[in-house]
Amino acid sequence: MADARSTALLDMTLLPPLEEVLDLAAAQLAAWMPNQRWYAHKGAGAPQVEVAGWAPLRIAPDHATVLLVAAVHLGDSGGAGTGPTGPREPDALYQIPLVLRRPEGAPAPEEGAEIGVLAVSGGPLRVDDATRDADGRAALVATLVSGDGAAGPGLSLASHRTRPGSPLPLGRAMRSRVLAGEQSNTSLIIETEGTSPLIVKLLRVLQDGENPDAVLQGALTAQGSAHVPAVVGAATVRTGAMRTHALVAQEFLPQVEDAWRVALRLARAGEDFTAPARALGTTLAEVHRDLAAALGTVAADEGAVRAVLAQMHRRLAQVAAEVEQVAAHRERLAALLDTAAGQTWPAMQRIHGDLHLGQVLASPERGWVLLDFEGEPLRPLAERALPDSPLRDVAGMLRSLDYAAGAVALEHGVDAGSWAADARAAFLEGWAAEAGTPAPAVLAAFEADKAVYEALYESRQRPDWLPIPLAALERISARGAGAGSAG
Numbered sequence: 001m002a003d004a005r006s007t008a009l010l011d012m013t014l015l016p017p018l019e020e021v022l023d024l025a026a027a028q029l030a031a032w033m034p035n036q037r038w039y040a041h042k043g044a045g046a047p048q049v050e051v052a053g054w055a056p057l058r059i060a061p062d063h064a065t066v067l068l069v070a071a072v073h074l075g076d077s078g079g080a081g082t083g084p085t086g087p088r089e090p091d092a093l094y095q096i097p098l099v100l101r102r103p104e105g106a107p108a109p110e111e112g113a114e115i116g117v118l119a120v121s122g123g124p125l126r127v128d129d130a131t132r133d134a135d136g137r138a139a140l141v142a143t144l145v146s147g148d149g150a151a152g153p154g155l156s157l158a159s160h161r162t163r164p165g166s167p168l169p170l171g172r173a174m175r176s177r178v179l180a181g182e183q184s185n186t187s188l189i190i191e192t193e194g195t196s197p198l199i200v201k202l203l204r205v206l207q208d209g210e211n212p213d214a215v216l217q218g219a220l221t222a223q224g225s226a227h228v229p230a231v232v233g234a235a236t237v238r239t240g241a242m243r244t245h246a247l248v249a250q251e252f253l254p255q256v257e258d259a260w261r262v263a264l265r266l267a268r269a270g271e272d273f274t275a276p277a278r279a280l281g282t283t284l285a286e287v288h289r290d291l292a293a294a295l296g297t298v299a300a301d302e303g304a305v306r307a308v309l310a311q312m313h314r315r316l317a318q319v320a321a322e323v324e325q326v327a328a329h330r331e332r333l334a335a336l337l338d339t340a341a342g343q344t345w346p347a348m349q350r351i352h353g354d355l356h357l358g359q360v361l362a363s364p365e366r367g368w369v370l371l372d373f374e375g376e377p378l379r380p381l382a383e384r385a386l387p388d389s390p391l392r393d394v395a396g397m398l399r400s401l402d403y404a405a406g407a408v409a410l411e412h413g414v415d416a417g418s419w420a421a422d423a424r425a426a427f428l429e430g431w432a433a434e435a436g437t438p439a440p441a442v443l444a445a446f447e448a449d450k451a452v453y454e455a456l457y458e459s460r461q462r463p464d465w466l467p468i469p470l471a472a473l474e475r476i477s478a479r480g481a482g483a484g485s486a487g
């Protein structure tokens, strides 16, 4: 009788070609993907999924790890195949590494790992999410550490260390886990005896172009900034005409509370947050200064201002069409945006792009450390790679301080309105001391735009929290541009 070990063997010669296996897996991915936190097309109906490209990362005796890029087609007539003008372009590409195993005798899947079981020749085959499988994580990290590439039908992968002397856990026993929590991507924590821990972010939605997370944190690392974790390696992926970052590895700051948790705790207890908020403003101004020095600035001339405001108007129209409570404020918000046109704007530059308290760590040694320079996940990557106004980040943080008060009101019935007003004023003071005081109407436009974005985000991701941005929109549109930043 075969023992447990031998029954778990994955004899590739007994399997159908991997291409066929993955095509079968695509149907299961279509059911599984919409339930994942990182799935960015919730509310757009059931997707149809096809394999855009794949490459084996490791074929081991008892499992295979495969990097797959899934093409997602949305809408009634949005299935894969041929449209009236040729093959249909997918609505999105997602990166999904998979582990394939024979279930019998195989280790039990980690929680949430199993995507499905396929009936193929030689017996059933389990398809697992590789980020929730120790072997899968090891294969992903190995591609970064070895510097080896990978290639397969429709997909190629290259990896490189951005700091040659950096502590990648090469050849040493490593422990790995997937980071739990609310995230747009999937992050793996890698701990190795004798070296500092790393976090490897696997980017989920793939769009053509360099990922700002890799570029901006890399530039700040090169400048020696202590306000971001050092980037130590990255991998790029190509599928068809799309080439972008797939993985980014950086130092992991363990057991550090994020600013969102700190703010919630203090807001709930009614404890003062003004000194940390002021320091956060200073930190952000220093990051803006370093990004400007590394990657340059462009004047916020009439054309640049018009383009930003046009984008805000487009977003307002789009969100008002999807979230009916936003439609109620549309006219007044549009007028507020128009008021910002005739004001003085600071120079445009590369910025964080989606700054909120959850993107900031409270390091006892380094002070505030900013994370996740990817920009808003719902915006096209090409847009996120353009110079933008630093006031977008300032507004993001102001909104987040308001969110902390909104969250404690919703969840604990605590009125933290004046806590938020004081923290917002202190944060703005800290930023302005270094960068200059912004025109109130311009800042109000960025805050309104962010709250509009948040209304869409919440309506899709966390409808219970929709009242938080809606209350802000109510306040902002009621006060109008003249009142400036909407406390």
Ligand SMILES: Nc1ncnc2c1ncn2[C@@H]1O[C@H](COP(=O)(O)OP(=O)(O)O)[C@@H](O)[C@H]1O
Pocket: 179, 182, 183, 184, 185, 186, 187, 199, 201, 229, 250, 251, 252, 253, 254, 256, 258, 358, 359, 361, 371, 372, 374
């Ligand atoms: N370098 C790091 N050190 C410690 N924790 C980190 C680090 N990078 C990310 N994290 C944690 O992981 C979470 C998600 O990271 P983030 O870069 O925001 O990913 P995503 O793009 O998936 O939202 C953060 O909120 C933070 O709690």
Ligand SMILES: O=P(O)(O)O[C@H]1O[C@H](CO)[C@@H](O[C@H]2O[C@H](CO)[C@@H](O)[C@H](O)[C@H]2O)[C@H](O)[C@H]1O
Pocket: 182, 183, 184, 185, 260, 354, 355, 356, 357, 358, 372, 375, 376, 377, 396, 399, 400, 401, 403, 404, 454, 457
């Ligand atoms: O961290 P991500 O890049 O995934 O950003 C997205 O998710 C955020 C929530 O996790 C969301 O932020 C909104 O909620 C926060 C509280 O959870 C709050 O602090 C932020 O101010 C608010 O915008 C973010 O908008 C979204 O892009």
